[in-house]
Amino acid sequence: MPTAARHLITMLRRLDVDRVFCVPGESYLPVLDALADEPAIDLVTCRHESGAGLMAVADAKMTDRPGVALVSRGPGATNAALAVHTAQQDGAPMVLFIGQLPRKNLERGVFQKIDYERTFADMAKWVVEVHEGGRLVETAAEAFRVARDGTPGPVVISVPEDVFDEQVGDALPEPTRPSLTTPTPDEVTAVADRLGAAKRPLLLIGGQARSARGRAALAACVDRWQVPVATSYKHQDLFDNHHPCFAGHLGFGLPPAAWQHLTDADLIVAVGTRLNEITTQHYRLPNAPTPDQPLIHIHPDPAQIGRVFETTARIVADTIPFLEALGARTPPAPPDPSARAAWRDRLHTAVLDLARWTPSEAPDGVDFGHVVAALIDQLPSDAVLAMDAGNFGSWLHRHFLFRSTHLLLGAISGAMGLGMPAAVAAALRYPDRQVVGVVGDGGFLMTGNELATAVQYGARVRLFVANNRSYGTIRLHQEKQFPGRVAGTNLTNPNFAALAEAFGARGLMLDTPQDTPSVVREALGHNGPVVVDVRTSLEHLSTFSTLTSLAAAAAP
Numbered sequence: 001m002p003t004a005a006r007h008l009i010t011m012l013r014r015l016d017v018d019r020v021f022c023v024p025g026e027s028y029l030p031v032l033d034a035l036a037d038e039p040a041i042d043l044v045t046c047r048h049e050s051g052a053g054l055m056a057v058a059d060a061k062m063t064d065r066p067g068v069a070l071v072s073r074g075p076g077a078t079n080a081a082l083a084v085h086t087a088q089q090d091g092a093p094m095v096l097f098i099g100q101l102p103r104k105n106l107e108r109g110v111f112q113k114i115d116y117e118r119t120f121a122d123m124a125k126w127v128v129e130v131h132e133g134g135r136l137v138e139t140a141a142e143a144f145r146v147a148r149d150g151t152p153g154p155v156v157i158s159v160p161e162d163v164f165d166e167q168v169g170d171a172l173p174e175p176t177r178p179s180l181t182t183p184t185p186d187e188v189t190a191v192a193d194r195l196g197a198a199k200r201p202l203l204l205i206g207g208q209a210r211s212a213r214g215r216a217a218l219a220a221c222v223d224r225w226q227v228p229v230a231t232s233y234k235h236q237d238l239f240d241n242h243h244p245c246f247a248g249h250l251g252f253g254l255p256p257a258a259w260q261h262l263t264d265a266d267l268i269v270a271v272g273t274r275l276n277e278i279t280t281q282h283y284r285l286p287n288a289p290t291p292d293q294p295l296i297h298i299h300p301d302p303a304q305i306g307r308v309f310e311t312t313a314r315i316v317a318d319t320i321p322f323l324e325a326l327g328a329r330t331p332p333a334p335p336d337p338s339a340r341a342a343w344r345d346r347l348h349t350a351v352l353d354l355a356r357w358t359p360s361e362a363p364d365g366v367d368f369g370h371v372v373a374a375l376i377d378q379l380p381s382d383a384v385l386a387m388d389a390g391n392f393g394s395w396l397h398r399h400f401l402f403r404s405t406h407l408l409l410g411a412i413s414g415a416m417g418l419g420m421p422a423a424v425a426a427a428l429r430y431p432d433r434q435v436v437g438v439v440g441d442g443g444f445l446m447t448g449n450e451l452a453t454a455v456q457y458g459a460r461v462r463l464f465v466a467n468n469r470s471y472g473t474i475r476l477h478q479e480k481q482f483p484g485r486v487a488g489t490n491l492t493n494p495n496f497a498a499l500a501e502a503f504g505a506r507g508l509m510l511d512t513p514q515d516t517p518s519v520v521r522e523a524l525g526h527n528g529p530v531v532v533d534v535r536t537s538l539e540h541l542s543t544f545s546t547l548t549s550l551a552a553a554a555a556p
Helices: 004-014 025-034 048-063 074-080 081-090 132-149 187-197 214-225 262-266 321-325 336-356 369-379 393-399 421-428 441-457 472-481 496-503 513-525 549-552
Strands: 019-022 042-045 067-071 094-100 128-129 156-158 202-203 230-233 245-250 267-271 295-299 313-316 383-388 407-409 433-438 460-464 506-510 532-533
Touching: 004 025, 004 132, 019 048, 019 421, 025 067, 025 094, 042 441, 048 067, 048 074, 048 081, 048 094, 048 407, 048 421, 048 441, 067 074, 074 081, 074 094, 081 094, 081 156, 128 132, 132 156, 132 441, 187 267, 187 295, 187 313, 214 321, 245 421, 262 336, 267 321, 267 383, 336 393, 369 393, 369 513, 383 393, 383 421, 407 421, 421 433, 421 441, 421 460, 433 441, 441 460, 441 496, 460 513, 472 549, 496 506, 496 532, 506 513, 513 532
Parallel strands: 019 042, 019 067, 067 094, 094 156, 128 156, 202 230, 202 267, 230 245, 267 295, 295 313, 383 407, 383 433, 433 460, 460 532, 506 532
Antiparallel strands: none
């Protein structure tokens, strides 16, 4: 008879799992042993549980299937909490398996004991501890369903180590396949009627359209209706930014001039987005709780609709079937075609104006815009860009006009540390695509040890480290709130290029703007992982701010 551990691996295959990420631990050794006999599941050994968990989150975003991570009890589980929180904030399906203490010791308060139901209750959609080997596979199947349904997110399964060795029967439950909630014809008709009557409509699209089918449905719907579309935070890759209907990306730290024109919309249709604080620009687009224009909110999770905003219409439906149904309708002629066209052109022109970049010299390093400009020129249209959190990302968000064939992996949670693990996960998932990671010096030294994982598995990541020797985002807030007083944000960094070489990767240095195109070309052309130490300017703190401008704004 099979053990619960071997039954679990068989069930994971039935659930379409082809890769799991782990830091090995003695509390789930039977699972590792079972994986050794399952060639269809790729086991990726990472260097820290946060890295393993964040790789699982990134893999979920790429596959639209729950990412899987395996960690040991106590310290291993708490190290993975960053990934659980990121999965919750980002709406990414994830299943975290934790090897727990033996059952006989659970109530004795012994070595590495944690009550995971209490620890993860506010982050995970479901936290469960399995005390019987015969219930492990059915719990795993249910976990995958919960992780995907409604608002996708993380599920945590704790398994006492002796449960894995229990012998169980051969029968396996049939996994539940995800089904999409479709809107009713009347609901689609109501949205179509309002869209047809609006002079200045705006479609606000969220991450639930990130699959290939979702992107295709969005493109077809917008082409048919010719309605301007703005994307939620970290999702500007969902729609071709060159398209005349692209109305911008609602990201973090945008100056008001970059988004206030969108408030002139006379109808907002929000699809597949939870309308969080960042996407709504601190609840001003639309206004909370009462929008200045009719708001139609389409989301598969009814708890997300009406939570912050009053809605004119609420439709509980998945993004893809809604977009496909709306795209199949024939739009009526708008009441004022010239006004509709002028509205569309006004929004897209604002996008192009904001994206325009003029090369600039910095007194203390390389303006990171030079790197982004070189990536724009040299990256293919199917490149994957993995972003860490930090001000360096403002150049990418502002100036890089994404194609819908690009793939952007970023943390909506704002957590530092995603960039390196996400780049590794992407390079493993798409070995023939260019995978670029953009990280700061602070974030790299949080999870940059996963460069060892990239080297071990031959993941061709190209990592650009914005090295301005500062926690730059915090420094920006510091200059605004306590001008001229710097405390706790300065950094002393290693030579990241030399560090890369020590890991077995290629290390490159970029400290002169004129060398940027050639260094980027060399990095992209190398047949292996690369780290580029970009000696970036601290004066040019973000694409929107300099230290000088911040000081001037704070002056009496």
